Amino acid sequence: MSDVTLQNFETEVIDASRHAPVLVDFWAPWCGPCRTLGPMLERLEAEAGGQWKLVKVNVDENQELAAHFGVRSIPHVVAIAEGQAVDQFIGVLPESGLREFLGRLSPKPAQLALYDAQQLAAEGDRAGAGAKFAEAIALDPETDAARLAYIGFLLDGNAIDDAKQQFEALSPGAAQQDAYAALRTRIEAMENLSGLPDEATLTGRIAADPGDLAARLDLARLLIARQQYEPALEQLLAIVRTDRGFEDDIGRKTMLSVFEMLADRPEVVSRWRRQLSTSLN
Structure with missing residues (x-):
């Protein structure tokens, strides 16, 4: 068990969850139920022998992290696997309930x-990774998690047509998953890439006229296609600050999609969310 803050969340939770599920226990010293749940989780973690990892987040000291995960009542436990929140519960479960919850985290084929x-994919073996993605989808074709990850992999390799084909094969329920909107935005940005002016032309237009919101939007799309998300957010925020009504509030809507692309970097998302919130007030 370890204490986690916004500063080490990516290493201790996101990166660690790629090797084994991580349970994030949102708690506070004044919370009575938290003092009941915490020792139970610690004992079960010791019993599990490394099959999963427990971390604790003090909500009083890490309000941005709590807000990022929508924590409104504690104790609140979120299970993270492969960098994504996959399950959660609020309150104190009996030991039998905890074991059932943990049982759902056991990796399936x-x-x-x-x-x-x-x-x-992380090791650069794209052929091997592609075969394993196909295997994961074949083993559980009704679940969208593997297909969503595969789409991101295909986009990383500029295989836009294949990514679109996989995107169309997603179930209707996939739209409720965090990665869906982010991947759709990436696909649209990459599809439009060939029709966009080059970066030098767009930056020149913006320098000549900072109010050229069309140029800012095109530049943001160009940067999203290159996965340069923070520079893209800078252009999108400028659109929000200048004209919320531009193309049906596209600046704000696209910022929200980029936040999903940066879901594994909550400190970055928190910083830009604050700026967006300030601009909307």
Whole structure:
């Protein structure tokens, strides 16, 4: 068990969850139920022998993290696997309930294939990763997690047509998952890339006329396609500050999609969310 803050969240939770599920226990010293749940989780973690990891987040000291995960009541436990929140519960569960919850986190064959795919992708073995992604999808075709990860992998390799084909194969329920809007925005940005002016032309237009919101939007799309998300957010925020009504509030809407692309970097998202919130007030 370790204490986690916004500063080390990416290393201790996001990166660690790529090797084993991580339980994030949102608590506070004044919370009586938290003092009941915490020792139970610590004992079960010791019993698990490394099959999953427990971390604790003090909500009083880490309000941005709590807000990022929508924590309104504690104790609130969120399970993270492969960098994504996959399950959660609020309050104190009996030990039998905790064991049932933890049992759902045990990796299934499709999940193991997905882990292997992502590891191979990180190592640069795109052929091996592609085969493992296909295996994960075949093992559990009704679940969208592997297909969503595969779409991101295909986009990283500029395989836009293949990514679009996989995107169209997602279930209707996939639209409720965090990655859906982010991937759709990436696909649209990459599709439009060939029709966009080059970066030098766009930056020149903005320098000549900071109110050229069309140029700012095109530049943001160009940067999103290159996965240069923070410079893209800078252009989108400028659009929000200048004209909320521009193209049906596209600046704000696209910022929200980029936040999903940066879900594994909550400190970055928190910083830009604050700026967006200030601009909307």
